[in-house]
Amino acid sequence: MTSTHIDVNAIDFDALGMWMDGLGLPDGPFERVEPVTGGTQNIMVRFERGGSAYVLRRPPLHPRARSNEVLRREARVLAALRDTPVAAPRLVAACTDETVMGGAVFYLMEPVRGFNATLGLPEPHAGDPAIRHRMGLEAACALAELGRVDHHALDGLGRPEGFLERQVPRWMSELDGYAALDGYPGPEIPGLAETAGWLERNRPRSFSPGVMHGDYHLANLMFAHDGPRVAAIVDWEMCTVGDPLLDLGWLLATWPDPDGGGMIAGHVPGLPAVGEIVDCYTALSDRDVSAIDWYAVLACFKLGIVLEGTHARACAGMAPKDIGDLLHATTLSLFARARSFM
Structure with missing residues (x-):
């Protein structure tokens, strides 16, 4: 050994x-x-x-x-x-x-036989635009499959009752807590109050509870070596029972831009647009996705506040400054993306 x-x-x-x-x-x-x-x-x-x-x-x-x-x-x-x-x-x-x-x-x-597309593409994926396009749709297919799981097998996991109502107060409280860190000037995030208010005014009245991954983005997917299929969804640290549509919103919030930019995941050329992702999910799910923009905004809001925490710790000398600056810039990008969904 x-x-x-x-x-x-x-x-x-x-x-x-x-x-x-x-x-x-x-x-x-x-x-x-x-x-x-x-x-x-x-x-x-x-x-x-x-x-x-x-x-x-x-x-x-x-x-x-x-x-x-x-x-x-x-x-x-x-x-x-x-x-x-x-x-x-x-x-x-x-x-x-x-x-x-x-x-x-x-x-x-068991080991997963697959690769992380954000770290590079093997063949045939690198040379076949059709495979790369289908990879994005397969990400939606894999998520729709997760949304069909009977969550009652996981009773006691998470608190689905009041899940949506808790989100904005929970994350605003998280942001307020950063003030205790010496050197943090406070959240200089344009559109913060506007986004929080919009989320509260437009919150869906009800949802169907289900199993959530909690951090569903391209970098947490392993793709099969021989085609566009998702071999495995990995890193289940944030899994819970809540509203699975937040996973779809998270995917949209972090989806790489067509021009090569990306919020979280690296650029993979030739992926489908976010509208195609939603259409694919809708065709495979009986969930009401009419408020999907709300879930995408919530994902931008929540993830931006989480990343701002590292910026706050960096201001207090508890994390590298360059990492803090980078994640603060990502937070600003996420809130700008939230405005586009709003």
């Missing part, structure tokens, strides 16, 4: 082996151990044992206060999705007992 570039304290392979043996999973030495890189603070390690391949996911060595709770929620959602058509990583088993691996919960999933 090799552990190159893996902190030896991150994974207790002796404890992992005993736990796997107890579940009756294939035994033997751990082989081809390697880190799985990506835009997550959690630790992911790929390995093989007994002829089977796995990816282990656990919190960072210096976990946040809710890291274990987040991993438990992820594992619960992936277990509920395991036997559905949703393109999610297939859960093998989860260990919610913190004592097994030094205070960290963890789970095993």
Whole structure:
């Protein structure tokens, strides 16, 4: 076994082996151990044992206060999705007992065979405009499939009652909390009050609860190597039961601009316009998307406030200034995009 570039304290392979043996999973030495890189603070390690391949996911060595709770929620959602058509990583088993691996919960999933389009395109995708166009529609198809899942299997996850009514007060309160950081001058965000007021005045009166990914954008999708299909939706840290149309709004809010710009995801040439994304979702879902602009504005509003938090911490010397400046600029872009949806 090799552990190159893996902190030896991150994974207790002796404890992992005993736990796997107890579940009756294939035994033997751990082989081809390697880190799985990506835009997550959690630790992911790929390995093989007994002829089977796995990816282990656990919190960072210096976990946040809710890291274990987040991993438990992820594992619960992936277990509920395991036997559905949703393109999610297939859960093998989860260990919610913190004592097994030094205070960290963890789970095993099957490796995803796919690629992140925001990091570059392989062939045939790079050379085929039709495949690239269809990739965007497949993102809508995968989301519509998630929206069909019966959320009652996840009772107790999230608080769907009053979900929409809580959004603006919740995130305005978050923004107000940044004032406690020394050096932060306050939210210099043009259109902040206007956007909050518009959201409150135009809020949909009702919605049908469902399973939400919570951070549905292009960089959190893995695409199949042989075509435009979404191989897996990844990074389920923000999953909950709420209004699935916010996931669609999030996709629109972060969708790369045709001119090469992008809010979150990198540029992928030849993707469909946001109107085509909505049309594709609508054709596959029985949800009322007539207020989709409202959800896109809410996504811009919420994500912009989240990113402004890093800017506030940077002003207080708690994050790199260049990162804070970049994310503040992204916040301004998101609020400008919100105005276009309004």
